[in-house]
Amino acid sequence: xRNRLLLALGFLALGxxxxxxxxxxxxxxxxxxxxxxxxxAAVVLLLRGGGEIEIPASAVRGFVPDEVVEEVTRExxxxxxxxxxxxxxxxxxxxxxxxxxxxxxxxxxxxVSPKGAQGLMxxxxxxxxxxxxxxxxxxxxxxxxxxxxLGSLLARYGGDVERALAAYNAGEGAVARHGGIPPFAxxxxxxxxxxDRYERAKP
Numbered sequence: 001x002r003n004r005l006l007l008a009l010g011f012l013a014l015g016x017x018x019x020x021x022x023x024x025x026x027x028x029x030x031x032x033x034x035x036x037x038x039x040x041a042a043v044v045l046l047l048r049g050g051g052e053i054e055i056p057a058s059a060v061r062g063f064v065p066d067e068v069v070e071e072v073t074r075e076x077x078x079x080x081x082x083x084x085x086x087x088x089x090x091x092x093x094x095x096x097x098x099x100x101x102x103x104x105x106x107x108x109x110x111x112v113s114p115k116g117a118q119g120l121m122x123x124x125x126x127x128x129x130x131x132x133x134x135x136x137x138x139x140x141x142x143x144x145x146x147x148x149x150l151g152s153l154l155a156r157y158g159g160d161v162e163r164a165l166a167a168y169n170a171g172e173g174a175v176a177r178h179g180g181i182p183p184f185a186x187x188x189x190x191x192x193x194x195x196d197r198y199e200r201a202k203p
Contacts (some may be wrong), residue, residue, distance in 0.1 A: 011052075021033050021036070024062050026058065028052070032048055033048065035045055043059075044058060058186070059115055062112060062146075079120065083097050083143050084097070089147075090144075092145050092151050093155070094158070094192075095198055096150075096161065100121065100146075100168070104121050104195045105120050105121070105122055105196045107121070109139045118137060119136040119142035120146065121150075123142060123146055123149070127145075127149060161195070165194050166190075167184060169191070
């Protein structure tokens with residue numbers, strides 16, 4: 001399963017895939033397609049039943065065969081349990097961790113971003129190595145490392161969730177240079193999406 005997903009995810013420039021695929025959108029949503037094609041910095045999604053939609057390549061995390069997403073979806077409950085356990089083990093609010101995982105990868109352990117971030121919490125290889133994560137595609141390892149990383153950022157910023165999330169997305173250097181959330185559209189949208197999801201989960 002891992003090899004099929006790695007081939008499908010993060011390689012938009014390869015052009016159309018086979019029919020019956022699912023687009024993994026940066027928003028965390030999915031969209032069933034007949035296929036897709038790449039045109040410059042945009043991706044054209046070929047809709048089932050006819051028609052097409054053109055969206056920026058940055059709005060797509062990758063593509064997987066339809067049956068792979070169905071298989072992963074069945075595992076989501078177990079992955080949520082792992083995420084909650086990691087959060088409790090390291091003293092973080094489980095709902096915040098679940099919100100981060102949901103936005104980062106939509107709970108897909110094999111997700112690979114165009115920039116090379118890997119796994120459930122989208123760890124960059126250098127970050128994963130610094131955290132002692134040997135296999136970023138192993139859900140338990142990825143979640144433990146990602147939660148520890150998020151926890152260290154929350155501690156660094158005195159519990160300021162917005163700054164911690166901004167640093168998780170754009171890096172601590174960017175937060176330091178800008179004295180807070182960087183003026184990057186992607187980072188601001190990321191922080192908003194995580195906080196929205198987090199707030200909706202609160203009782």
